[in-house]
Amino acid sequence: SQTIHQWPATLVQPVGSPLSLECTVEGTSNPNLYWYRQAAGRGLQLLFYSVGIGQISSEVPQNLSASRPQDRQFILSSKKLLLSDSGFYLCAWSPGQHNEQFFGPGTRLTVL
Amino acid sequence: AQKVTQAQTEISVVEKEDVTLDCVYETRDTTYYLFWYKQPPSGELVFLIRRNSFDEQNEISGRYSWNFQKSTSSFNFTITASQVVDSAVYFCALSEAPTGANSKLTFGKGITLSVRP
Numbered sequence: 001s002q003t004i005h006q007w008p009a010t011l012v013q014p015v016g017s018p019l020s021l022e023c024t025v026e027g028t029s030n031p032n033l034y035w036y037r038q039a040a041g042r043g044l045q046l047l048f049y050s051v052g053i054g055q056i057s058s059e060v061p062q063n064l065s066a067s068r069p070q071d072r073q074f075i076l077s078s079k080k081l082l083l084s085d086s087g088f089y090l091c092a093w094s095p096g097q098h099n100e101q102f103f104g105p106g107t108r109l110t111v112l
Numbered sequence: 113a114q115k116v117t118q119a120q121t122e123i124s125v126v127e128k129e130d131v132t133l134d135c136v137y138e139t140r141d142t143t144y145y146l147f148w149y150k151q152p153p154s155g156e157l158v159f160l161i162r163r164n165s166f167d168e169q170n171e172i173s174g175r176y177s178w179n180f181q182k183s184t185s186s187f188n189f190t191i192t193a194s195q196v197v198d199s200a201v202y203f204c205a206l207s208e209a210p211t212g213a214n215s216k217l218t219f220g221k222g223i224t225l226s227v228r229p
Contacts, residue, residue, distance in 0.1 A: 099207045100159050103157040105155065105156045106155045
């Protein structure tokens with residue numbers, strides 16, 4: 001069966017520091033991968049999605065970036081965090097031939 | 113552009129009551145998919161159901177049932193005999209792409225359901 005992992009689970013970082021969040025999927029190949037942010041107030045915002053290695057699409061302009069160095073690895077990064085980057089970051093995958101997405105446990109990021 | 117509206121923001125019921133969570137969507141496509149997700153306090157979104165636009169049959173899974181009505185662009189979710197463990201935020205979502213290559217989901221803002229013992 002497929003599983004999706006995210007780490008770290010929680011992170012507290014100062015403003016201006018770098019960020020690297022990792023997401024890996026097991027038990028499937030060539031998944032579509034997604035990064036979402038959920039700020040206080042619950043709404044889910046799609047940040048990036050990827051349909052293959054090295055293929056990244058950005059949904060909103062921001063100081064975050066994403067990379068997919070391997071088929072089942074998706075990384076969210078920032079060179080300098082802002083206070084507004086605080087939130088709950090969720091990684092998701094979908095099989096490709098269907099549309100439902102399966103979510104990881106999330107990373108709660110607090111920028112101070 | 114596609115849009116999902118969950119007009120209810122918070123619902124509180126007493127255990128064993130039935131509760132319906134409303135979802136209204138907008139899309140120009142004839143082929144689309146609708147979803148419901150549950151987000152318990154732990155934070156992880158749990159996939160509950162996917163329904164495509166050509167299948168208007170209602171679905172029942174245990175205490176959960178879904179009513180898809182294309183005429184009113186609604187995809188409502190009913191929990192029968194609610195339990196405390198049903199307390200969570202519930203999201204309705206829409207995807208217009210018929211294939212997975214571009215299957216971006218548009219989420220509603222979610223409904224916080226509290227089930228009191």
